[in-house]
Amino acid sequence: MKKGTMSLADCCADHLSAGIIRLCNFAFAVVESGRCRLGRTPVRNITTNDLVHWLESDERSPVLVDVRSDAELAISRISGAITRKQFESAPRSYSGRPVVAYCTVGGRSYLFAAKLVDSGVDAVNYRDSILGWCDAGLPLVKADGRPTTDVHPYWRLFKVPDSYQVRMSS
Template identity: 40%
Template sequence: MERHKTALVLAPALVLVAAAAGCAGQAPLTDAEKLARVEEMVEEVERRFPEVEAVTVEEVGRLLESGGVVLVDARAEREREISWIPGSITSEEFERDPDRYAELTVVAYCTIGHRSSEYAKRQNEDGRRVLNLRGSLLSWTHAGAPLVGPDGPTNRLHVYGKTWDLAPERYETIW
């Protein structure tokens, strides 16, 4: 009887170990699965920052074609050293002379949109209209839009951390 009690106590633990082992051996997410996860994360960002207006990658593309936008990279320097959206400026550059961009639509971005939403919120509170790129770099890359790095066009992307390692398969992610 004692032997059966031990087996019953250990059985749930063995199930958890087996489940964990199965998870570790799972195939990597497909690009479609990554994009679905990005969308879930974006919806959470939008719930946290309802006062921040967001624009899509497609809308930014139209603004870029007309020359009516400045993109502001709200990420840390170590992330920006890897890659950035062509033509974008750093948040520090923007803040040195925000009046220079008064006639343009200002759109901030980061990895997923949380930090750029925080940035846009602060700028908006200071009287500057700054929008957030919905889904930021992860949406940008899933849309097939280009990135550049120190040596020109690149497929390298700093994704801030493992949680945000959701770039399309063709990208080399760093964190």
């Protein structure tokens, strides 16, 4: 196969991955529409650019909460992020700070952000989540803070840029 060409299997996997993400986006838009019809406070979504700007600005720094599984967290996370367990074990210690939730593609984090918003917390969903972070070529760290290019994409089907290494377990 010529360099730069994609196999049929890879092409199908890319289309399936993109289709799953589109389906998730649609499903959570429907859920959000229903929540709003019930009079609940909307869950705001932010993009990778929004998050990078926020983290680099002098504004009130957000609490970045990674809601992925222990297996995913064991591989890598965005620098400065805490786990959902850490947040839930001491939520009062973060009061007054906005919360940014993220996962792999923004679904689990949307549900977590919705729960927080419903309880009165200033929370947003980082919709692009870790796959968007990787697509932007941004750095990841291990749980101990050391830099890494390893990422757990939840499913092998989800593609990450070649500059990252897919790891499904530590």
